[in-house]
Amino acid sequence: MAASDYGLMVCMIIAISMAFFVSADPEMLQDVCVADLASNIRVNGFVCKAKISADDFxxxxxxxxxxxxxxxxxxxxxxxxxxxxxxxxxxxxxxxxxxxxxxxxxxxxxxxxxxxxxxxxxxxxxxxxxxxxxxxxxxxxxxxxxxxxxxxxxxxxxxxxxxxxxxxxxxxxxxxxTQRVADALFASSPPVENIVLAKGFQIGNEVVEQIRSRLSP
Amino acid sequence: MAASDYGLMVCMIIAISMAFFVSADPEMLQDVCVADLASNIRVNGFVCKAKISADDFxxxxxxxxxxxxxxxxxxxxxxxxxxxxxxxxxxxxxxxxxxxxxxxxxxxxxxxxxxxxxxxxxxxxxxxxxxxxxxxxxxxxxxxxxxxxxxxxxxxxxxxxxxxxxxxxxxxxxxxxTQRVADALFASSPPVENIVLAKGFQIGNEVVEQIRSRLSP
Amino acid sequence: MAASDYGLMVCMIIAISMAFFVSADPEMLQDVCVADLASNIRVNGFVCKAKISADDFxxxxxxxxxxxxxxxxxxxxxxxxxxxxxxxxxxxxxxxxxxxxxxxxxxxxxxxxxxxxxxxxxxxxxxxxxxxxxxxxxxxxxxxxxxxxxxxxxxxxxxxxxxxxxxxxxxxxxxxxTQRVADALFASSPPVENIVLAKGFQIGNEVVEQIRSRLSP
Amino acid sequence: MAASDYGLMVCMIIAISMAFFVSADPEMLQDVCVADLASNIRVNGFVCKAKISADDFxxxxxxxxxxxxxxxxxxxxxxxxxxxxxxxxxxxxxxxxxxxxxxxxxxxxxxxxxxxxxxxxxxxxxxxxxxxxxxxxxxxxxxxxxxxxxxxxxxxxxxxxxxxxxxxxxxxxxxxxTQRVADALFASSPPVENIVLAKGFQIGNEVVEQIRSRLSP
Amino acid sequence: MAASDYGLMVCMIIAISMAFFVSADPEMLQDVCVADLASNIRVNGFVCKAKISADDFxxxxxxxxxxxxxxxxxxxxxxxxxxxxxxxxxxxxxxxxxxxxxxxxxxxxxxxxxxxxxxxxxxxxxxxxxxxxxxxxxxxxxxxxxxxxxxxxxxxxxxxxxxxxxxxxxxxxxxxxTQRVADALFASSPPVENIVLAKGFQIGNEVVEQIRSRLSP
Amino acid sequence: MAASDYGLMVCMIIAISMAFFVSADPEMLQDVCVADLASNIRVNGFVCKAKISADDFxxxxxxxxxxxxxxxxxxxxxxxxxxxxxxxxxxxxxxxxxxxxxxxxxxxxxxxxxxxxxxxxxxxxxxxxxxxxxxxxxxxxxxxxxxxxxxxxxxxxxxxxxxxxxxxxxxxxxxxxTQRVADALFASSPPVENIVLAKGFQIGNEVVEQIRSRLSP
The missing domain is CATH 2.60.120.10 (Jelly Rolls)
Structure with missing residues (x-):
């Protein structure tokens, strides 16, 4: 890396660091990452919002x-x-x-x-x-x-x-x-096919249908 | 810490290190920890056995x-x-x-x-x-x-x-x-009380008993 | 690996598997690992005890x-x-x-x-x-x-x-x-040296001693 | 916090919650986070896409x-x-x-x-x-x-x-x-300098060059 | 799923895969995720930037x-x-x-x-x-x-x-x-109320104020 | 659970708690788990030793x-x-x-x-x-x-x-x-078979043997 590249890089690092440190609350992101529930971007968990207050907790x-x-x-x-x-x-x-x-x-x-x-x-x-x-x-x-x-x-x-x-x-x-067992199996959308439930619980189709009718939303 | 303490400590560290390094396969523990299924000691997972071979894999x-x-x-x-x-x-x-x-x-x-x-x-x-x-x-x-x-x-x-x-x-x-839903609920030992299953699946006690009788081991 | 070795290995695997499955509650270890608080063996967390009941929870x-x-x-x-x-x-x-x-x-x-x-x-x-x-x-x-x-x-x-x-x-x-800040700093055993506390909190030695005397157990 | 602020906050929480719950599949994000491979946003892993089906699995x-x-x-x-x-x-x-x-x-x-x-x-x-x-x-x-x-x-x-x-x-x-050892060392772009490979494998430069020529894409 | 759907899906998978593989450095994301410190999107850690070099390390x-x-x-x-x-x-x-x-x-x-x-x-x-x-x-x-x-x-x-x-x-x-204990408690913004510090350190309000004045930025 | 069982349980909990709290340094285990390098018991990492000092760090x-x-x-x-x-x-x-x-x-x-x-x-x-x-x-x-x-x-x-x-x-x-690539492949015990190394690095058997002879311990 040439000397001029080095200077450029140092300069950029400083610039980036400054850009970062003058923004609202950079260090805060590290202690907490308050969910931005309104964001369209979905990740494992939630993206963090920029402005936070005690009410977020x-x-x-x-x-x-x-x-x-x-x-x-x-x-x-x-x-x-x-x-x-x-x-x-x-x-x-x-x-x-x-x-x-x-x-x-x-x-x-x-x-x-x-x-x-x-x-x-x-x-x-x-x-x-x-x-x-x-x-x-x-x-x-x-x-x-x-x-x-x-x-x-x-x-x-x-x-x-x-x-x-x-x-x-x-x-x-x-x-x-939370996965409620009966709801998951008998009130899913689309429904689980009858044979899985009838054989799985060792019941007749009519009992399957009865449970379905009582649990469906 | 006095100079003599320091010497003692260095000496002990060397001794411990040597004791460790002359044992069978210390570094192995770090790459793998083959389960000692016969051990009486139970941890989260299994304790590791000392002597291992390709057949363990x-x-x-x-x-x-x-x-x-x-x-x-x-x-x-x-x-x-x-x-x-x-x-x-x-x-x-x-x-x-x-x-x-x-x-x-x-x-x-x-x-x-x-x-x-x-x-x-x-x-x-x-x-x-x-x-x-x-x-x-x-x-x-x-x-x-x-x-x-x-x-x-x-x-x-x-x-x-x-x-x-x-x-x-x-x-x-x-x-x-593996938790089979029907077995867990209708064939547990001791049994889940009927009211939980009857209400939970919206079925009568007689259906609860019927499922139990067919699933029990 | 010779054929006889293979047979021996299969045999040992079966033996080990059986030894394992006839013991008290092998699968339990996987769902839960109830702390054996009386054990002399210390790990990250606790070793698991063999016999458990609802009262452990x-x-x-x-x-x-x-x-x-x-x-x-x-x-x-x-x-x-x-x-x-x-x-x-x-x-x-x-x-x-x-x-x-x-x-x-x-x-x-x-x-x-x-x-x-x-x-x-x-x-x-x-x-x-x-x-x-x-x-x-x-x-x-x-x-x-x-x-x-x-x-x-x-x-x-x-x-x-x-x-x-x-x-x-x-x-x-x-x-x-739980680490209570004042206790950790002013009531530790042995004590933190005065200069660290005096300079760290920008107070005089007499205030350091006063806080110590009030917080010590 | 003044009473009016409190009311405002409750109102906002409800609004946010509703905004969240009327969107396509909010709870789904928690069970799964199907990779949006077309997104420009790169995180550790992938961002999740909003609309998913069985074919994603x-x-x-x-x-x-x-x-x-x-x-x-x-x-x-x-x-x-x-x-x-x-x-x-x-x-x-x-x-x-x-x-x-x-x-x-x-x-x-x-x-x-x-x-x-x-x-x-x-x-x-x-x-x-x-x-x-x-x-x-x-x-x-x-x-x-x-x-x-x-x-x-x-x-x-x-x-x-x-x-x-x-x-x-x-x-x-x-x-x-997957990191193939020979490819990583002898067919990288830009190439690893010869001295590292020659000394690392205790071979001459001509062998280094020979391996390179055979492994390069 | 109808045969035509299947063909469509295979076609889409290939298309997506190609779109992915022809982009700049797809596999790179997996080995490293260089922080894009300039991004407006905040996650736990940082989003990754697309173009990286040795200087990022x-x-x-x-x-x-x-x-x-x-x-x-x-x-x-x-x-x-x-x-x-x-x-x-x-x-x-x-x-x-x-x-x-x-x-x-x-x-x-x-x-x-x-x-x-x-x-x-x-x-x-x-x-x-x-x-x-x-x-x-x-x-x-x-x-x-x-x-x-x-x-x-x-x-x-x-x-x-x-x-x-x-x-x-x-x-x-x-x-x-890094959380400096004295700064966090005596130089926060807004300030921690005096009673918490006075009672917490068993000191008078005047000492609280004295520490504050010396630590505040 | 009968009342006497309950009393017994409370009594046992107290007894266990006391047994625990009167031992040397129970809370210490939670902050640190200093490796007992001399123990025969092997786990993922190391079991913790009971008596520790600053020199362990x-x-x-x-x-x-x-x-x-x-x-x-x-x-x-x-x-x-x-x-x-x-x-x-x-x-x-x-x-x-x-x-x-x-x-x-x-x-x-x-x-x-x-x-x-x-x-x-x-x-x-x-x-x-x-x-x-x-x-x-x-x-x-x-x-x-x-x-x-x-x-x-x-x-x-x-x-x-x-x-x-x-x-x-x-x-x-x-x-x-630490896995040194050349040592792992050319100086393992037992040796990796020649064909894997010759084909893997696109070299002749004589080069394989040459590297082996120079790297072997």
Missing amino acids: FFGGLARPGLTNNTFGATATAASVLQIPGLNTLGVSMARIDYAPCGGLNPPHTHPRATEIVFVLEGELDVGFITTDNRLFSRTIKKGENFVFPRGLIHFQINNGKVPAAVIAGFGSQLPG | FFGGLARPGLTNNTFGATATAASVLQIPGLNTLGVSMARIDYAPCGGLNPPHTHPRATEIVFVLEGELDVGFITTDNRLFSRTIKKGENFVFPRGLIHFQINNGKVPAAVIAGFGSQLPG | FFGGLARPGLTNNTFGATATAASVLQIPGLNTLGVSMARIDYAPCGGLNPPHTHPRATEIVFVLEGELDVGFITTDNRLFSRTIKKGENFVFPRGLIHFQINNGKVPAAVIAGFGSQLPG | FFGGLARPGLTNNTFGATATAASVLQIPGLNTLGVSMARIDYAPCGGLNPPHTHPRATEIVFVLEGELDVGFITTDNRLFSRTIKKGENFVFPRGLIHFQINNGKVPAAVIAGFGSQLPG | FFGGLARPGLTNNTFGATATAASVLQIPGLNTLGVSMARIDYAPCGGLNPPHTHPRATEIVFVLEGELDVGFITTDNRLFSRTIKKGENFVFPRGLIHFQINNGKVPAAVIAGFGSQLPG | FFGGLARPGLTNNTFGATATAASVLQIPGLNTLGVSMARIDYAPCGGLNPPHTHPRATEIVFVLEGELDVGFITTDNRLFSRTIKKGENFVFPRGLIHFQINNGKVPAAVIAGFGSQLPG
Whole structure:
């Protein structure tokens, strides 16, 4: 490299560095990468927005119970990166789940990307998860108690008590994802072909159709 | 630190280094960590064994088709770290799946720890996976073709053809794990309580019991 | 490799596989690796214990408020892998923090290994974190609200209200670690030499000694 | 934060959330991030495209043998993220390698980003890898057998048999990369200076030039 | 999928592949992802630029000592991804730190994203780090010696010698970040409220104000 | 779970917690995991030792130049986890490389597990790396300058100057591993069969044997 090239390069490095350092908040990008939810560019996670504030790290949506007047008598309210853009790249999120009394059920589901740990806010729940060798780990948990559902394994919570129940859940992912087993198989769009479900669950086609009709949105 | 301490330390470092370098194969540990499947010590993955050979990286168990005379008409044979100890820490494994003609089904299941990519050895399969917003992605694949099942999502393969089918599957984990949805929920030990399954699938207790009786081992 | 070697190897693989499959719960290790807190062997995280139950995933210690009659008027109670061995390798944990009214302070600290997200159980808190370019992001949060403290950055919470406050915190690590800045610098064992603290905080030696005397355990 | 600001923020969060949820397939991004190979924006991996289908997870290019009428008598056909955009972020890929009889050679190379496991489709191969302490691990593998080449280590396969051979390879990366040692050193552009190669391989300049002339494209 | 769709798809795959392979340097993206520091798009790390050269992997800015005529008598010069764009995605960087004689201090700080290892170029330093249980690990290091500061822990270096000192530091991150404890707490913008600092360090408001006035930029 | 079981469990948790907390340095394990190089147990990395000191984070072995009176006229001295046990789990290490004048060569090699960044201590070097599409990136670097060699790619340094040269290298791994290409292929034990090398480098068997004889240890 000739001397003049070297000078040019040093000059360019300085120019680039200056251009970078005089922009709004370059170092900030390194500590946090607040999701720009409005961007058209999609990456693994989200691109970062340039201007951020404390409100990007705040959420007020878990303060009130979710409605439980639905098929299962339970509802989950997320506090993920979609609600708290500051969570982007930080690997953690929360949710609140509310359960109607006398059978409110968060039906069997998995989180493909995260372990879940719950803290019971109110009431009492029967909870369980199943490992890949088909062993069930279950117990009853009460107000103030914690239980863990390992990453990717099917699990559920049911409120067999007589009062409403609620939990705060912590997840080891900014967006853990939720796949409800019955909905995925019997209420997908387009539908899974009958033979897969009939043979997979060892039921007749009429039962397949019955489940479909009750779960479809 | 006094001069004598310094001398002592240097001496100890040399001694430790020598002790290390005269052991059997110290650098080997760094390139590979062959699973010591016989060890009583359990860690995330496996502890490494001291003496290794090329055979730790070899497996002959996928050469012949697995038997398909079972409930689902399909069987998976693993080539994971349990069969190939050299795979430990290396993040990849394989399996062979064989399907009987006219309905051989690898029933809906997830791999909690890996994406799967299949290559069709023989025959033709209808395959699909479902995303967390309940969309089904499915198609038919034939001999020599590939299809991908993303990590943690429910998926299945069925041989609707008239000849046997077989695939080689590659996984992005040394031990991807397999959770068959119906078995996990209806054939676990101890059993999941009926109300969770009845409400979760919107079926009666008698259907729950029927599925249980057919799936239990 | 001679034919007899091959036969021997196949035989050994079968023997090893059988030895493995007849042991207690081999597949379990893959879904979870419950910490054996009593083991003498120390690894990154913990070795796994052989016999596990649902109670390994349970903790009851966050149900009651922690005592706040200490120097800072606040106390943190952990629900980490040390309390819930089932959390080992799963990348998430919780804690409960209680704050006395009128100034209860969780003093400036970092978690070297995790982002923290809090949910306010009771009361109201002034919270903040500081980025590496010395910008403060702070606000008041109330019952039912969330706030995020990004990984590794100095942060704090103070209860400037007139009633006790409490939060449930979720962490993206099984053991996030906590380094209280003032304790680390002024109450370490052995002590940091005075000149580092005096020059680092631009204070006199007598102020250094004063802080030491008040913070030392 | 003033009450009006709070209302504004809640309103904005709702607006942003709605804007997000009415777009095509927001949750999909979380389960998969199908590579937009046509995008001008380059990141680590690929940006995700908005509209996806089952065909993004399909590839038909490994069905037929690759041509082996080249210098080495072998050819590798990739089924990586460049051919199957659905593999983006999923950490696995495949390839097919075909070998001419009587010396078809996949010459010594590394995959900087992945371990490789092969399954022999046809024929018989002599395979090996070398660890960083210069130990060779090699053996013969036949139809239906597997062998593992650990990440980053130099390895090769040669068909010393009298019929064509072929393998399906699985990789623990969406794009493992391949660096053929001889090509990298003797056929780079611009060329590596002679002294490095002559001294590095302890050969004369005329041998360096000879190798160059035979390997250059 | 109809035959014509299949043909179309194959055709599109070929077209896309060709479009990809005829572009400037497609495979390059996989080996390296040189930061495009001028891009408006911000991701976790940086987007990659299309045209790269050896100079993207070079930096000349650590050759000369940094000025030490400042408050602390020490200065750090970074060789991170901001100075060497080729470091993007590669997980390592360097810095040079210079210390004035007789008390030049790199004041207590953390690197939220990296462990640091130093090599002493000149002079002699007293160095230390503090673990989360408030234990100090410290010693004196001289020219040619190394010391390690584990990720996220508070640490410092001071030149108690009579000649200038300098180190080369290696970091396990492309941009480790630096949070100086005293600056973060006493010189942030906006300021941390007095009560947090007064109570946190057990000092009076007047000392808080005094520290502020001396540290503010 | 019966009430007595619950009491028992709480009692056991307390007992286990106490057993844990009264041991020597439990929290330490979380901040650092100093390698116990003398342990018989091998894991991915190293098991941690119980008693640690500042000297576990110190090394004095890079102070003096390594001898360069060998085949290549260069020598590398490592400061990896094998020399500095405190580096275990921390993802970074260093080395010093010395080069004789007039051709001292660190011959073409890869580090399978790390990117390398060098800082020139003395002299001047011609350096380069080759990407997987066989492009060479090279230049001359002088005292005080940095250059980067991306992970897994073949690279080299040669001292074409008239005075000795030396660099300090930083690596993004506690034990990067080094595979010298020529040694791996021509000086392995057992040897790579001639046909692989002859065909792979397009040379005759006599050249293969010549290289072998000069490189063998």
